[in-house]
Amino acid sequence: MPEEVLFKSESNQSREEIASYLRKVADNLEGGNAISLTAGSESVTLNPPARPTFEVKAEREGPAGNMSELSVEFELEWDENASGESSESGQLEIE
Template sequence: MPEEVLFKSETEQSRAEIASMLRRVADNLDDGKSITLTAGADSVTLEPPARPTFEVKAEREGPADSPGELSIEFELEWDEDNGGDGGSGELEIE
């Protein structure tokens, strides 16, 4: 299935600014609200189901013999037609 990018934003921000955005997402998830992403004129609103799949990935990109770029990715996934109810193993974040 081809991927369609509905929204993308990539900006350098302070750790505090990133934490604030993640808190807003967490608060909306807690409250069962939709999540709206906006950057300039681009905007998309998504309504995660009660039990989406939560994927966390830590990566290093670049040549194996030299320092690369590190990343942490947090992703919520669900089927558009029937919500989500998947996953394996219990995740902990410290």
């Protein structure tokens, strides 16, 4: 099935600004609230189920050496028509 991008935003932010965005997402998840994303005229509201799949990925892109780009990605996934139950692949720890 082809991927459909519903919303995309990319900009340079300070670590503090990024933490604020992540904190708002965390607060909404913890409170069982929808997550609304807005940038300019684009917006989308998503309501994750109680148990979405949580994927964390660290990547190095580009040639080895000084010119590679590092990234960390946090992703929530769920089937729009499923109950939100998912299998676990091991306990995640973030320090």
